[in-house]
Amino acid sequence: xxxxxxxxxxxxxxxxxxxxxxxxxxxxxxxxxxxxxxxxxxxxxxxxxxxxxxxxxxxxxxxxxxxxxxxxxxxxxxxxxxxxxxxxxxxxxxxxxxxxxxxxxxxxxxxxxxxxxxxxxxxxxxxxxxxxxxxxxxxxxxxxxxxxxxxxxxxxxxxxxxxxxxxxxxxxxxxxx
Numbered sequence: 114x115x116x117x118x119x120x121x122x123x124x125x126x127x128x129x130x131x132x133x134x135x136x137x138x139x140x141x142x143x144x145x146x147x148x149x150x151x152x153x154x155x156x157x158x159x160x161x162x163x164x165x166x167x168x169x170x171x172x173x174x175x176x177x178x179x180x181x182x183x184x185x186x187x188x189x190x191x192x193x194x195x196x197x198x199x200x201x202x203x204x205x206x207x208x209x210x211x212x213x214x215x216x217x218x219x220x221x222x223x224x225x226x227x228x229x230x231x232x233x234x235x236x237x238x239x240x241x242x243x244x245x246x247x248x249x250x251x252x253x254x255x256x257x258x259x260x261x262x263x264x265x266x267x268x269x270x271x272x273x274x275x276x277x278x279x280x281x282x283x284x285x286x287x288x289x290x
Contacts, residue, residue, distance in 0.1 A: 121146040121183045128229045133186045143225035151180040153237040159253035177271040203242030208235035211284040218272035
């Protein structure tokens with residue numbers, strides 16, 4: 114997958130913009146950059162998760178939240194979310210921010226995610242139309258079932274998803290979508 118034309122927003126540890134960088138280079142050098150993670154639940158409380166396409170340059174074939182990506186330079190996060198939700202999953206859905214956190218995860222291929230991740234939640238009850246270059250499979254599943262799957266095979270899920278699932282569950286219990 115060609116990522117040479119995509120840029121991320123570099124940030125300091127307070128999430129203040131300090132520049133931009135080509136996306137692959139940011140992951141090669143473990144540079145701190147801004148990202149977002151979206152968790153969409155249906156009316157039955159099931160989370161829509163995706164399996165990343167085998168062609169992705171990091172974490173290919175792993176299960177993760179509904180959508181995760183980066184806002185483009187000079188793009189508000191909410192605009193980036195809608196752009197990537199449609200690009201990856203073929204859907205539009207309103208979302209609300211629930212928190213942000215910073216994490217760093219190194220991968221076997223020498224790349225590293227080092228992100229200030231803005232986490233959003235929303236409701237979607239439809240059938241997605243995923244882009245096969247981004248997503249190879251999807252499903253709705255209860256949080257309890259997902260947590261059982263993570264416990265049984267944590268290597269089948271992205272590192273950020275495993276860090277987020279419990280915190281998102283706590284927020285999901287306290288809000289109504």
